[in-house]
Amino acid sequence: MPNATMEQKAGPAPALTVRGLSIFFGANAVLKNVTIDIAARAVTAIIGPSGCGKSTFLRAINRMHELTPEARMEGEIRLFGDDIYSRDIEPVIVRRRVGMVFQKSNPFPTMSIAENVTVGLRLNGIRDKKILVERTEESLRMAALWDEVKDRLQVPAISLSGGQQQRLCIARALAVQPEVLLMDEPASALDPLATQKIEDLIIELKKDYTIVIVTHNMQQAARSSDFTAFFYLGELVEFGPTTKIFTKPAQKRTEDYVTGRFG
Amino acid sequence: MTAPNHRSRNAMNVFMQTLSFVCAVLVILPLLLVFFHLLSQGASSINWAFFTQLPKPVGEAGGGMANAIVGTFTLIALASLLGVPVGVLGGVFLSEYTHRRLNWWVRFTADVINGVPSITWGMVVYALIVLPMKGFSALAGGVVLGLMMIPLIMRTTEEVLQLVPNGYREAALALGIAQWRMIVQIVVRTAMKGIVTGVLLALARVAGETAPLLFTAFGNAYWTHKLTEPIAALPLQIFSYAISPYDDWHRQAWAGALVLILLVSAINIGVRVLTRDRFSKRSV
Numbered sequence A: 001m002p003n004a005t006m007e008q009k010a011g012p013a014p015a016l017t018v019r020g021l022s023i024f025f026g027a028n029a030v031l032k033n034v035t036i037d038i039a040a041r042a043v044t045a046i047i048g049p050s051g052c053g054k055s056t057f058l059r060a061i062n063r064m065h066e067l068t069p070e071a072r073m074e075g076e077i078r079l080f081g082d083d084i085y086s087r088d089i090e091p092v093i094v095r096r097r098v099g100m101v102f103q104k105s106n107p108f109p110t111m112s113i114a115e116n117v118t119v120g121l122r123l124n125g126i127r128d129k130k131i132l133v134e135r136t137e138e139s140l141r142m143a144a145l146w147d148e149v150k151d152r153l154q155v156p157a158i159s160l161s162g163g164q165q166q167r168l169c170i171a172r173a174l175a176v177q178p179e180v181l182l183m184d185e186p187a188s189a190l191d192p193l194a195t196q197k198i199e200d201l202i203i204e205l206k207k208d209y210t211i212v213i214v215t216h217n218m219q220q221a222a223r224s225s226d227f228t229a230f231f232y233l234g235e236l237v238e239f240g241p242t243t244k245i246f247t248k249p250a251q252k253r254t255e256d257y258v259t260g261r262f263g
Numbered sequence B: 001m002t003a004p005n006h007r008s009r010n011a012m013n014v015f016m017q018t019l020s021f022v023c024a025v026l027v028i029l030p031l032l033l034v035f036f037h038l039l040s041q042g043a044s045s046i047n048w049a050f051f052t053q054l055p056k057p058v059g060e061a062g063g064g065m066a067n068a069i070v071g072t073f074t075l076i077a078l079a080s081l082l083g084v085p086v087g088v089l090g091g092v093f094l095s096e097y098t099h100r101r102l103n104w105w106v107r108f109t110a111d112v113i114n115g116v117p118s119i120t121w122g123m124v125v126y127a128l129i130v131l132p133m134k135g136f137s138a139l140a141g142g143v144v145l146g147l148m149m150i151p152l153i154m155r156t157t158e159e160v161l162q163l164v165p166n167g168y169r170e171a172a173l174a175l176g177i178a179q180w181r182m183i184v185q186i187v188v189r190t191a192m193k194g195i196v197t198g199v200l201l202a203l204a205r206v207a208g209e210t211a212p213l214l215f216t217a218f219g220n221a222y223w224t225h226k227l228t229e230p231i232a233a234l235p236l237q238i239f240s241y242a243i244s245p246y247d248d249w250h251r252q253a254w255a256g257a258l259v260l261i262l263l264v265s266a267i268n269i270g271v272r273v274l275t276r277d278r279f280s281k282r283s284v
Helices: A053-063 A091-097 A113-122 A129-142 A162-175 A192-205 A219-222 A242-247 A254-257 B006-045 B048-052 B066-096 B101-112 B119-135 B137-160 B166-174 B177-190 B192-208 B234-242 B247-283
Strands: A014-025 A028-039 A044-045 A072-081 A098-101 A181-182 A209-216 A226-230 A234-241
Touching: A014 A053, A014 A209, A028 A091, A028 A209, A028 A226, A028 A234, A044 A219, A053 A072, A053 A098, A053 A209, A072 A226, A072 B177, A072 B234, A091 A181, A091 B166, A098 A162, A098 A226, A098 B166, A098 B234, A113 A162, A129 B101, A162 A181, A162 A192, A162 B166, A181 A234, A192 A209, A192 A219, A219 B137, A226 A254, A242 A254, A254 B048, A254 B137, B006 B137, B006 B247, B048 B119, B048 B247, B066 B101, B066 B137, B066 B177, B066 B234, B066 B247, B101 B137, B119 B137, B137 B192, B166 B177
Parallel strands: A044 A209, A044 A226, A098 A181, A181 A209
Antiparallel strands: A014 A028, A014 A072, A226 A234
């Protein structure tokens, strides 16, 4: 890892500092001049109506937006001080430090539960059986799935229920030990009970991880996040502690959105 | 609720349904005809000697097509050596790497090549390999069949890779897995059965080719010991026996044709079994 010298500041130093971030797809500006600090070991919720650029913001943090043809960015994102868009950093390295969980659970159908958890390690060259076994249990425990699957680690991952599959995807992302975990509407395809489990999990995980979560669900943002950022038409309208955003927003547009008057 | 002209509409409906049914039966009919004809003409000549002995000279009874059967398998193996890696990797390129203009040309070329008459392939390989090597050879026969397999395999591989949901690619990339590893270990692995199906269908298709082998593998009444020698193949043997004036050889030709169609059918049935498994898995 070329980032061995990375200084990991504890405490109030932000995990991510975003400065003047704009993202274009062709001539279309999807994100406009966003500046924001994402606190370490806290949950930051990104809210806003469809098409406001919140998913694009999330995908810019692990450079996944680059998969879209003709994507272009301006500005700067630093992860614990490291410029993730610097010339000598490969997207692959950024993505090992910034994990992601998607809206639709996507465990690999050709692999067992255990294989799914360790795939990120194995395909990055880690072969030590002991490490793989340890990391499987550790990750599944962190994802609150261990007790449900410990007796059937070798069964196909797609035999799990939807909610379990999503927690498996979280375990898979945690297994490579990222510093930041991005979640793109992780519970929007799940029933209320499974959603509840994911939310509990998010609160549990923030002890060790910096979490950025995109959500359409206002209650979810209010319940599980410490900070909330409201995006509208590609701009960051308001950002602050979640309690403030939901009770005393400074902007009229934020108030209208969180109270459900539009969106 | 009756439309004013519902009677004529219903009649039209019944007519069209009957017409489609008749056409559907017409699709199956030729296969049944071929199969039963081959059975009635060829089954009597299929015996142990047919699979174990070389052809006998005219006038001598018995003999078999052992060398042609082995020859066909040899040619298919040689063709696979060329056609499978190039076809599969080409399909991977078309599906996984976005290179819009090049992809358009490759796809277009593959489709055009698919339509090239097989005898043309024979002539091309004759000029490129047989002439410089100064002789017909198993090698040339394998190359011509391999070349014909490439576009077939490439297009089916591309199609089945496109069926792999993009979410798997994104999930793998988001784990910091390098693109080529993601392609090999996630995408190709997920689509493996479909790729194998495409390869088998291409094999079944070229196994029965005759025209391109006339200029390349040429045929051989004996065993072939080196890949640089001419080699026998079932379709070639059938061809030369069928145009001969001898009844005994005609019977052998029928038997050869029966073996060939059984071989091709076996491959096709294998494909059905594979794909059935694939769809049952996908529906989870």
